[in-house]
Amino acid sequence: MYENLKTQNIDNIADFIDLRSDTVTKPDAQLREVMAAADVGDDVYGDDPNVNALQDEMAQKLGKEAGIFLPSSTQSNLVAMLTHNPRGREIVVGRKYHIFKYEAGGAAVLGGLTYDPLPVQEDGGLNAEDIHAAIKPNDSHFPISTTLVLENTHSGQAVSMERTIAAADAGRAHNMNIHLDGARMFNACVKLGVDAPTMAAPFDSINICLSKGLGAPVGAVLVGSKDFIHQAKRWRKMLGGGMRQAGIIAAAGRFALHNYVDDLAEDHRRTKHLADALRETGRYDVTYQDNQTNMLFVHLEKDRAKKLGAHMRDNKIIVSAGTESRIVLHRNIDDNQLDQIISAFKSFNG
Numbered sequence: 394m395y396e397n398l399k400t401q402n403i404d405n406i407a408d409f410i411d412l413r414s415d416t417v418t419k420p421d422a423q424l425r426e427v428m429a430a431a432d433v434g435d436d437v438y439g440d441d442p443n444v445n446a447l448q449d450e451m452a453q454k455l456g457k458e459a460g461i462f463l464p465s466s467t468q469s470n471l472v473a474m475l476t477h478n479p480r481g482r483e484i485v486v487g488r489k490y491h492i493f494k495y496e497a498g499g500a501a502v503l504g505g506l507t508y509d510p511l512p513v514q515e516d517g518g519l520n521a522e523d524i525h526a527a528i529k530p531n532d533s534h535f536p537i538s539t540t541l542v543l544e545n546t547h548s549g550q551a552v553s554m555e556r557t558i559a560a561a562d563a564g565r566a567h568n569m570n571i572h573l574d575g576a577r578m579f580n581a582c583v584k585l586g587v588d589a590p591t592m593a594a595p596f597d598s599i600n601i602c603l604s605k606g607l608g609a610p611v612g613a614v615l616v617g618s619k620d621f622i623h624q625a626k627r628w629r630k631m632l633g634g635g636m637r638q639a640g641i642i643a644a645a646g647r648f649a650l651h652n653y654v655d656d657l658a659e660d661h662r663r664t665k666h667l668a669d670a671l672r673e674t675g676r677y678d679v680t681y682q683d684n685q686t687n688m689l690f691v692h693l694e695k696d697r698a699k700k701l702g703a704h705m706r707d708n709k710i711i712v713s714a715g716t717e718s719r720i721v722l723h724r725n726i727d728d729n730q731l732d733q734i735i736s737a738f739k740s741f742n743g
């Protein structure tokens with residue numbers, strides 16, 4: 394189901410509790426202080442101390458050699474695809490994964506790359522057998538399957554290490570590059586109790602988003618080997634992602650990385666609480682699996698979904714109301730607001 398993702402026209406949106414995404418988080422007072430005080434330099438010359446530190450710290454945290462700061466996870470994934478794959482190569486990826494479904498086909502349009510999208514399993518992972526079966530023989534009819542892309546979390550589901558390693562091993566068996574779109578990888582680490590280097594170990598490159606659950610305003614970091622990041626830097630420049638005094642935003646990313654990762658457990662706790670409360674009403678069809686982190690899904694028929702959206706809006710809550718409404722919790726929602734959200738769902742009798 395593809396629904397229109399356009400913005401909702403709401404006046405005074407700041408007065409609303411926003412459940413559309415964890416990207417809506419605004420930098421708190423601490424982050425703003427850090428940003429105001431940040432030392433900066435020209436990052437295209439490699440002179441920005443906060444960008445340099447963020448790149449090193451993220452690489453170190455994930456047990457990789459180097460990192461590069463980018464304006465968004467979309468650009469980070471695209472740079473990874475352009476760096477891993479010469480034109481004409483194939484990316485094997487989950488059909489519902491962001492790189493395939495929500496990045497406007499960037500790797501195809503700008504990189505001359507093709508995708509082979511595989512079914513995503515119940516737990517958010519890919520089947521190793523499907524990966525083996527997708528690899529093309531060396532025959533002039535076929536593109537060369539060059540890069541495998543996994544995603545964690547996917548739809549808020551933390552994919553287990555066991556599933557991840559089996560998929561990565563399948564890719565390795567065919568000499569593929571293995572990329573993790575780990576925009577929300579720290580949610581998966583916190584949920585599964587797996588440390589970041591262990592989670593990152595099966596991968597050549599990993600994208601991490603700073604402006605989702607971590608609460609920084611802008612940016613993503615791509616990590617990998619020194620050589621990979623050196624090449625990625627050229628692609629970033631070509632795509633217009635070379636920023637100048639980017640330390641203003643990188644400083645917020647550093648602070649979030651060091652101080653806010655553990656808080657993701659609170660988002661997960663509140664999400665479970667909300668799922669339980671919605672199920673208790675007996676009136677909502679809720680998808681919340683055991684490996685869910687900060688998202689749940691409410692299934693409604695179209696008319697009822699529309700009414701729910703209006704009802705929530707009357708209660709100063711924004712949801713992307715559709716037949717499958719994604720509800721996302723994040724660090725700008727506290728326990729009081731959670732109670733308000735639950736009350737609003739309970740008082741809906743559409």
Ligand SMILES: *Cc1c(COP(=O)(O)O)cnc(C)c1O
Binds near residue numbers: 464465467470491576
């Ligand atoms: C949000 C997201 C992205 C893209 O992030 P932007 O910073 O909005 O470009 C990529 N991959 C995954 C898995 C995401 O959740």
